[in-house]
Amino acid sequence: MDISDESTKAQQRPARAGLPVTRRDTLQGSAALALMPLAAGDVANAAQTPARTVPAAGLRLRTTVNGQAVELDIDARSSLLDLLRERLALTGAKKGCDHGQCGACTVHVDGKRIASCLTLAAKVGGREVLTIEGLSNGAPLHPMQQAFIDHDALQCGYCTPGQIMAAVALVQEGNATSKDRIREYMSGNICRCGAYVGIVAAIEDAAAKMGAA
Ligand code: FES
Ligand code: FES
Numbered sequence: 195m196d197i198s199d200e201s202t203k204a205q206q207r208p209a210r211a212g213l214p215v216t217r218r219d220t221l222q223g224s225a226a227l228a229l230m231p232l233a234a235g236d237v238a239n240a241a242q243t244p245a246r247t248v249p250a251a252g253l254r255l256r257t258t259v260n261g262q263a264v265e266l267d268i269d270a271r272s273s274l275l276d277l278l279r280e281r282l283a284l285t286g287a288k289k290g291c292d293h294g295q296c297g298a299c300t301v302h303v304d305g306k307r308i309a310s311c312l313t314l315a316a317k318v319g320g321r322e323v324l325t326i327e328g329l330s331n332g333a334p335l336h337p338m339q340q341a342f343i344d345h346d347a348l349q350c351g352y353c354t355p356g357q358i359m360a361a362v363a364l365v366q367e368g369n370a371t372s373k374d375r376i377r378e379y380m381s382g383n384i385c386r387c388g389a390y391v392g393i394v395a396a397i398e399d400a401a402a403k404m405g406a407a
Contacts, residue, residue, distance in 0.1 A: 257318045259284070260328025268315050275299045275310035278325060286326035286355040290384070297383030300356040300363075301325045307363035309382075326355035329362065338362050341400035347392035353385045361397045362404075370401035 251270040258264065259282060268277060278284040278301070287310055290298030294312040301310045302324040330336040338358050341347070348354045360383045364370055369379040376397050385393065
């Protein structure tokens, strides 16, 4: 429902005691209810009602992260991003928005880029997770990391791990064929420093080197 629907309905509500129902009436009514003292019976009932808690649903996760077998008990509600950052101390993937909108948390699962903030850790059981920490696979730097340095493709660096993981996947997907295509396929990764010109140049450069490799 959009705001205009809500607004229209509010205008159509019947007048109360000759007065229109306004948002202020509603808020005042709510406040009065909130401040109204509880009857003695209500207090007794409240004391007997156990506090509502949501039990943590645990499970055993077995997966591979950066080539290493990982096995640990997790909360089934945990995101992959929280698992990486808070349980495995892999803080390269960043929590920019936690809503799948910025790309700062991008990692690879079975070679595909994903937003780890939107992925349940439980979903990566038996799969291969690759983060920025494992990207160079023992080499000093991956060609994409070196290209980001060579082309000044970062300023604060907060978005950079996600940009690089997305860029590597983009090249592997065969989408580094033109500047426009790179821009389109990197559009899920936001850089609030605006380092986009350098990012596109770095991807073109690294794509050539990755192809040569
Ligand atoms: S933190 Fe995952 S997309 Fe922003
Ligand atoms: S380099 Fe600062 S947000 Fe991208």
